[in-house]
Amino acid sequence: MVAWYPWIELLHLACAIVFVGAVAFEVLVLEGLHKQFDVATMQRIEQSVMARVRRFMPVVVALLFLSGFVIFDVSCDGLQCVGSRFGNWLVLKVVLAFGVLGVFVSAVRASKRGKMDICRFRNTHRVVLALMVGIVFIAKTMRFI
Ligand code: HEM
Numbered sequence: 295m296v297a298w299y300p301w302i303e304l305l306h307l308a309c310a311i312v313f314v315g316a317v318a319f320e321v322l323v324l325e326g327l328h329k330q331f332d333v334a335t336m337q338r339i340e341q342s343v344m345a346r347v348r349r350f351m352p353v354v355v356a357l358l359f360l361s362g363f364v365i366f367d368v369s370c371d372g373l374q375c376v377g378s379r380f381g382n383w384l385v386l387k388v389v390l391a392f393g394v395l396g397v398f399v400s401a402v403r404a405s406k407r408g409k410m411d412i413c414r415f416r417n418t419h420r421v422v423l424a425l426m427v428g429i430v431f432i433a434k435t436m437r438f439i
Pocket residue numbers: 303306307310313314358359361362363365366367369384387388391392394426429430433434437
């Protein structure tokens with residue numbers, strides 16, 4: 295095992311915490327504010343949050359995926375593990391991660407074009423959070439199931 299490998303794992307975990315944490319904040323905290331503010335105020339809050347998130351999240355997501363590929367290469371020994379039980383769970387995890395990436399990229403594009411309304415904003419975050427719960431569950435159990 296190369297000396298820098300634990301750092302790559304740590305980077306992957308740290309980026310996952312920031313990415314999942316931001317989405318959880320949006321679903322669990324921001325959505326709860328809808329009852330307290332009118333639609334226009336809520337739209338301004340959500341646009342400001344999105345503008346702030348757009349500044350750093352693309353870098354976090356890029357590092358999450360890059361580190362993911364390195365960990366994949368090491369823990370799967372290239373593509374050797376594919377077909378084994380662990381390998382199949384790992385492939386499912388990666389497929390779900392690409393699902394998240396697809397939804398994330400289309401949401402960032404829509405918000406840049408000003409096409410992100412409250413309904414889409416809310417649904418996007420719910421779908422992404424559900425996928426992420428699945429990814430983290432698989433990540434932490436795939437060696438044992
Ligand atoms: C939304 C994107 C992703 C999230 C939230 C995520 C989350 C996680 C988490 C929480 C872990 C456990 C880390 C630990 O306990 O130290 C993990 C492990 C791992 N992830 Fe990801 N990940 C994502 C994307 C990816 C991608 C795109 C790949 C590969 C291309 C990948 C490959 C791996 C591998 C190989 C492991 C280690 C599994 C093991 O050997 O036990 N991940 N991931």
